Amino acid sequence: MAVTKVVMPKLSEQMESGKVIKWLKKEGDRVQSGDILAEVETDKADVEMEAFGAGVLRKILVSAGSTVPVGSLIGVIAEANDDINSVVGQAGGGAPAAEGGAKPASEAKAPSDAAAPSGAKPDMADRPAAVPPQPRSEDPAARKPAPSKGPEAPGSQRVQEVVAQQPRTLQTLPSGDGGRVKASPLARKIAAQSGVDLKLIQGSGPGGRIVRRDVEAASTAPAAAAAAAPVLRPVTPSVTGPEYEDVALSPMRAAIAKRMPLSKAPVPHFYVTSEVAMDRGWELREELNGLEGQPKISVNDLIIRACALTLLSHPGVNASFQGDRIRVFHRVHMGIAVALDEGLITPVLRDVHAKPLAQIAVEARDLAERARQRKLRAPELSGATFSISNLGMFDVRDFSAIINPPEGAILAVGSVRRVPVVTDDGLGVGRRMALTLSCDHRVMDGAMGAKFLQDVKRLIEEPLRLLV
Amino acid sequence: MAVMTYREALNLALREELKRDPDVFVIGEEVGLYEGAYKVTQGLLKEFGPKRIVDTPIAESGFTGVGIGAAMVGLRPVVEMMTFNFALLALDQIVNSAAKLNYMSGGQYNVPIVIRGPGGPAHQLAAQHSQSMEVYFYHVPGLKVVRPSTPMDAKGLLKSAIRDDNPVIFIESETLYNVKGEVPEDPDFTIPLGQAIVRREGTDVTVVAYMGMMYRAMEAAEELAKEGISVEIVDPRTLQPLDTQTIIGSVRKTHRAVVVEAGAGFAGMGSEIATEITEEAFDDLDAPVLRVTGAQAPMPYARNLERLKTPTKEKIADAIRRVCYANGSR
Numbered sequence: 027m028a029v030t031k032v033v034m035p036k037l038s039e040q041m042e043s044g045k046v047i048k049w050l051k052k053e054g055d056r057v058q059s060g061d062i063l064a065e066v067e068t069d070k071a072d073v074e075m076e077a078f079g080a081g082v083l084r085k086i087l088v089s090a091g092s093t094v095p096v097g098s099l100i101g102v103i104a105e106a107n108d109d110i111n112s113v114v115g116q117a118g119g120g121a122p123a124a125e126g127g128a129k130p131a132s133e134a135k136a137p138s139d140a141a142a143p144s145g146a147k148p149d150m151a152d153r154p155a156a157v158p159p160q161p162r163s164e165d166p167a168a169r170k171p172a173p174s175k176g177p178e179a180p181g182s183q184r185v186q187e188v189v190a191q192q193p194r195t196l197q198t199l200p201s202g203d204g205g206r207v208k209a210s211p212l213a214r215k216i217a218a219q220s221g222v223d224l225k226l227i228q229g230s231g232p233g234g235r236i237v238r239r240d241v242e243a244a245s246t247a248p249a250a251a252a253a254a255a256p257v258l259r260p261v262t263p264s265v266t267g268p269e270y271e272d273v274a275l276s277p278m279r280a281a282i283a284k285r286m287p288l289s290k291a292p293v294p295h296f297y298v299t300s301e302v303a304m305d306r307g308w309e310l311r312e313e314l315n316g317l318e319g320q321p322k323i324s325v326n327d328l329i330i331r332a333c334a335l336t337l338l339s340h341p342g343v344n345a346s347f348q349g350d351r352i353r354v355f356h357r358v359h360m361g362i363a364v365a366l367d368e369g370l371i372t373p374v375l376r377d378v379h380a381k382p383l384a385q386i387a388v389e390a391r392d393l394a395e396r397a398r399q400r401k402l403r404a405p406e407l408s409g410a411t412f413s414i415s416n417l418g419m420f421d422v423r424d425f426s427a428i429i430n431p432p433e434g435a436i437l438a439v440g441s442v443r444r445v446p447v448v449t450d451d452g453l454g455v456g457r458r459m460a461l462t463l464s465c466d467h468r469v470m471d472g473a474m475g476a477k478f479l480q481d482v483k484r485l486i487e488e489p490l491r492l493l494v
Numbered sequence: 495m496a497v498m499t500y501r502e503a504l505n506l507a508l509r510e511e512l513k514r515d516p517d518v519f520v521i522g523e524e525v526g527l528y529e530g531a532y533k534v535t536q537g538l539l540k541e542f543g544p545k546r547i548v549d550t551p552i553a554e555s556g557f558t559g560v561g562i563g564a565a566m567v568g569l570r571p572v573v574e575m576m577t578f579n580f581a582l583l584a585l586d587q588i589v590n591s592a593a594k595l596n597y598m599s600g601g602q603y604n605v606p607i608v609i610r611g612p613g614g615p616a617h618q619l620a621a622q623h624s625q626s627m628e629v630y631f632y633h634v635p636g637l638k639v640v641r642p643s644t645p646m647d648a649k650g651l652l653k654s655a656i657r658d659d660n661p662v663i664f665i666e667s668e669t670l671y672n673v674k675g676e677v678p679e680d681p682d683f684t685i686p687l688g689q690a691i692v693r694r695e696g697t698d699v700t701v702v703a704y705m706g707m708m709y710r711a712m713e714a715a716e717e718l719a720k721e722g723i724s725v726e727i728v729d730p731r732t733l734q735p736l737d738t739q740t741i742i743g744s745v746r747k748t749h750r751a752v753v754v755e756a757g758a759g760f761a762g763m764g765s766e767i768a769t770e771i772t773e774e775a776f777d778d779l780d781a782p783v784l785r786v787t788g789a790q791a792p793m794p795y796a797r798n799l800e801r802l803k804t805p806t807k808e809k810i811a812d813a814i815r816r817v818c819y820a821n822g823s824r
Contacts, residue, residue, distance in 0.1 A: 212749050212780040231781070231819050238749065238780045239819075 029108050030079025032101035034094050037068050037404050044068050045093040045277060046100060051083045057103060064090075064100075069281035071400050071407075079103045084110050093277070209236035220245040221324045221391060225367070225398070226419070278369040289431050293347075294467040297426045298475040302483045304442045304457040310489040320384060325459070326362075326416045327387040329439055331492045332485040334358045334378040334386075337412055340478040344411050346432040347468045361410030361430060362390055364397040371397045372430060374410045383492055418442060424460035434469040437482075438462040496679050501671040503645035504534045504610075507652040508572065510681045512542050515570060518656060521548040521557055522574030522611075531576045532612060532671055558584035558609065562592050562661075565607040570656055578613030578627040578665050585630065592661040593636030608655045608662045614705055614756050615793060615804055616668035624793035626757030631663045632734040638662045638687055639734040641704045645675035647731055650685030658687060667705050690737035692744065696726035699814055700744040702767050703754035704729050707805060711754055714811040723818055733763060741767060742774045749780040750817040754805055759787030781817040786810050 034044045047065040051057055057077045064075045077083075081103045088100040102110045207224045209217070213236045217224050222245045229236035275283065307328055314323050337344040337358045346353045358379040361372040373393040378386060396402050415427040416439040427438040440460040447456035461482065465475040485491050498506070511518050524531050526539040526549040539547040550557040554575065561571035575581045581588065588609065596604045613627040632639040638660055642648040648666065655662040693708060694715055703711040708729050715725035728744050730736055745751045751771050753764040764785035771783050786805045794800055 210780045211777045215777050237819055 028079060028081070028104070029110055029113055030077075030081065030103040031099050031113060032063060032075075032077070032103060034066070034088075034096050034098045034100055035075060036096040037066075037071075037073060041068050041096055043093050043095045043277075046088050046090050047072060048090045049086055051077075053083055053086050055083050057081065057083050067277055069277040071402055071404070073404075077103060081105050081108075084108075085114050087114065207236065208234060209241075210238065212238050213241045216241045216245075218391065218395070219322050221322055223398075223419070276368050278366070278371070282369050285431075286428055289428050293429055293431060295426075295429060295464050296467050296472060296475070297462055297464055298472065298479050299424060299460060299462040300476075300479045300483050302459045302461055303447075303487050304459045307486050307489040308442065308457050310492075314383075321387045321391075323383060323387045324390075325418060325442055326414070326439065327383060327390060328486060328489065328492060329416070329437070329461075329482075330360055330362070330375065330378060330386050330390060330414060331383050332482050333412065333414060333437060334360060334381075335485060335492070336478060336481045338379050339481065340474070342470050342474050343435050343465070343478045345434045345469050346411070347434065347466055348432070352469055355411040357411070359409050359411045361413030361433065361436075362393060363413060363415040363427075364394045366398060366400075371402070371407070372410065372413055373397050373402055373406050374408065376409070412436070414439060418459070424462050426462045427464050429464050429466055434466045435475070435478075436464045438464065495676040497674055498645055498677050499671065500645045500648050500666070500673045500675070501532065501534055503649040503675075503677045504652055504666065505536055505538075506677070506679075507649040507656075508535065508538060509541065511570075511572075511653055511656045512538065512546060514681065515656075517568060518570045518572065519546045519548060519564075520572045520574065521550060521561055523550055523552055523557075523576050525549060525574050530574070532668065534666075534671075535574065554580050554583035555587055558587040559591070561607050561609075562587055562595075562605055565592075565605045565661075566595065566603045570606050571608070572656060573607060573609045575609060575611030577619075577623055577668075578611045579623050579625050581609065581611070581627060582630075584609075588631070588637070588661070588663070589634050593634045596660070597636060604659045605661045606659045608652070608658075608664055610652070610655075610664035611666065612668045612671070613665040614667050614669075615788070615800070618795055618797060618800060619668070619793070620795040621792035626755065626762075626788070628663070628665055628733055629757055629762055632763070636661065637734060638732065640664045640687065640732050642666070642731060643670070643705050643708045643729050645673065645677045647685060647691075649677050650683055651687065651731065653684045654687050657684070662687070669706050685731070687732045688735040688737055689732065690728055690730045690740035692726060692740070693729050694725065694727040696724035696748065698724045698748055699726065699750040699752060699818055700741070700748045701725055701727045701752045701754060701810070701814065702730065702741055703727060703810075704731065704733075705756065707754040707756050707810075710805065710807045711810050713807045714814060717807070717811055718814055721815075721820065723814060723820060725814060730767075736766070736770070738767075738770045738774065742771065745771050745775045746778045749778055751779075751783045752786060752810070752813045752817055753783065754786045754810055755788070756804060757788050758790045759785050760790055762787060781819065784813045784817050786813045 037044070045067040047067050049064045050062050051064075057063065057080065059077055059080050061077045062074045063077050063083070066073055066075050082105065083101060084104045084106075085102040086100070087102070088094050088098065094100060099113075102113055104110050208229060209224050210231070214224070216222075216238060220241070222241050224236055224241070227236050227240050227244045228234065230240050231237040304325070307325070311323050311325065311328060314320060341354045341356070344355045344358060346355070357377055360375045360378040362375060363370055363372050373396075375381075375386065375389055375393060381389070393402070393406065410430065410433055413427075413430050413433055413436040415436060417425060418439055418441040420441070422440050423443070424440040425438050427436045429436050438461070440462075442457050442459045444455055445458050446453050447458070461479060463475050463479050508520065512520070520535055520538060525535040526544060526547045529536040529539070535547065558573055558581075561573040564571050592605045592607055592609075613625065615624040615626070628639050628641060631637050638655070638658065640651050640655055640662060642651045642664075652664060655664050694712060696715065701711045701715070708727065711725075711727050715727060718725055726744050726748055728741050730741070751768070753767045755762050755764045759765070762785075764787050768783040768785060772779070786809050788805060789803045791803060793803055
């Protein structure tokens with residue numbers, strides 16, 4: 027005889043609202059605890075929402091496609107003869123049903139001995155229209171946001187307020203624009219080993235299928251060619267049709283739009299740039315990648331390793347501004363920015379200071395791969411102490427990144443370029459890469475940033491240090 | 495090593511086994527006095543006499559049944575089908591008796607019989623005499639099925655088939671009887687059943703083919719070599735049991751595969767091999783496995799239509815170009 031409120035779950039620290047992609051149960055369906063009720067799109071990932079109470083899905087309050095704030099009542103599970111009118115009336119068209127939204131069931135469970143269920147009529151479910159809604163004035167508890175303790179519903183019923191249990195990431199890929207990348211199994215395998223992003227390659231097989239030769243060409247092409255690899259089809263400008271269109275913000279784009287000014291305006295950024303000789307790092311990487319049975323190491327993996335080691339000796343950079351104090355982290359959790367078609371996402375590689383290069387390579391690739399498939403789990407999306415953003419694959423000389431609060435710094439990585447360099451006896455050709463550190467001036471000063479960058483540079487230029 | 499024809503290699507294998515084991519005998523239409531419709535049993539009646547080389551009436555079910563009964567009591571019959579298409583008349587004997595008696599008797603009987611003769615398309619033999627008969631047999635648990643493409647294989651595999659304690663379907667080809675090749679004269683030379691062979695090494699694509707199709711694939715490979723496509727050709731030799739490891743190993747190297755079979759493609763050997771490859775080597779594939787097969791139609795008599803029905807060198811070459819995503823492919 028329990029009524030279970032189904033509310034929009036809070037699935038990440040940043041999540042403020044969520045969109046119901048589709049309901050997998052319809053009104054009148056019997057549900058068991060653990061059944062998948064609906065798919066929900068958050069600013070980070072698509073997740074399945076499980077039922078946490080058994081009964082009949084009596085009411086769906088938010089239809090597929092709608093976005094509501096976290097904590098909003100979106101459905102009601104109850105037995106067929108339970109009176110749900112007061113619970114439904116409380117929702118007020120999708121407004122938050124309770125402060126704070128998610129609450130474990132045990133905490134939210136009202137005392138069951140509050141009153142005996144006596145007033146419920148068995149035929150209510152069949153003729154809900156016959157039962158007038160409870161006048162609001164008579165039942166203040168039902169329409170106010172429930173206090174954190176005490177009965178939350180009319181005395182005749184026990185109400186559980188429940189969110190999705192451990193959310194499970196969807197197994198299916200989002201069928202967005204263009205759908206999935208078509209690639210042969212071998213091409214996928216080689217791309218995964220060599221770190222080539224299949225989305226950036228144009229396939230030469232039938233129907234644009236990416237085959238081995240396309241991946242091999244992409245992984246051996248110089249940086250400029252790789253950047254040009256995305257499809258460059260001549261576009262004939264249209265002279266008819268509307269001049270513009272307004273595109274609705276995806277949840278991810280909305281989150282980025284909201285969070286970036288929150289960083290750039292209040293956080294006083296300053297920037298330190300340094301050029302790193304990559305000749306030895308490049309050679310080492312090629313040598314490592316020539317070894318049978320070793321995971322492929324990317325330039326980014328070398329940088330992650332170098333930053334992780336350097337942050338241990340420069341804890342002031344691995345720090346966060348906390349209003350009246352500075353929090354200095356003793357462990358390094360590295361945010362790695364991954365570009366997606368619809369925005370970007372920064373999965374977190376945890377305890378990276380304690381991981382050897384090969385492990386970093388494998389885990390970073392796995393994170394990036396799952397980020398692109400939007401298969402990351404919520405805990406993998408928060409808790410970074412420092413971040414790296416690499417646009418090297420786009421033939422970018424250098425750039426500056428916006429700090430992802432509450433982190434204290436972010437490193438922006440440019441392309442490895444072959445450039446003329448002054449040697450002892452004249453001019454030669456070398457590989458160079460620009461690193462730009464964006465720092466929160468509330469946490470650190472110019473010299474701290476510069477010294478950190480100097481040590482990162484030294485590690486990369488003497489890359490054997492990355493292996494010990 | 496001596497150079498001899500496929501027909502002579504089969505004849506030599508029979509003669510050696512008849513000499514080696516007094517339980518071996520040959521039975522079938524015209525195998526004795528006429529010395530074989532395709533002369534595979536030439537000289538055997540004279541050398542071994544009518545108790546070992548037995549002429550029969552035109553009654554496939556009957557003499558196949560005689561062979562199975564003889565095998566059950568310890569002899570090793572070699573039953574000749576004048577063409578393997580005639581084995582349809584003995585299908586019940588082969589499928590329900592030869593293949594199953596060991597199982598149904600709980601191992602009390604085994605049936606060490608060889609049923610041999612020519613099969614597959616030849617030259618204008620038309621609808622009833624051009625069938626790739628192996629498809630009717632490799633599906634049946636309890637039968638081994640051999641298709642030898644060269645004189646050496648013909649000898650080595652026929653000797654293994656005769657010595658095998660299970661029923662073996664051994665299908666030759668009218669078009670290969672005059673093919674010449676090197677054959678070991680050593681009477682102890684055999685080739686184990688269930689072993690494929692790499693006929694030609696290559697790096698770009700694996701072609702699986704046997705009998706006449708193997709020779710056409712070799713010609714296509716020669717032509718494609720000029721276009722820079724390196725073709726590896728695997729000949730399974732035994733279809734049941736099938737040596738999937740050699741095939742898979744080759745595909746893991748080349749990453750592409752084309753399977754050729756003379757008969758109609760639906761549920762044929764090509765489907766089986768393509769599926770084995772997909773299951774075992776999916777992540778090594780750079781292209782879908784393609785089949786080149788006969789058309790789903792009876793074999794016409796007219797030469798031009800016969801050519802349309804059958805996989806040709808051109809059709810094989812085109813499929814190879816397609817799996818290689820090469821220019822010039824349709």
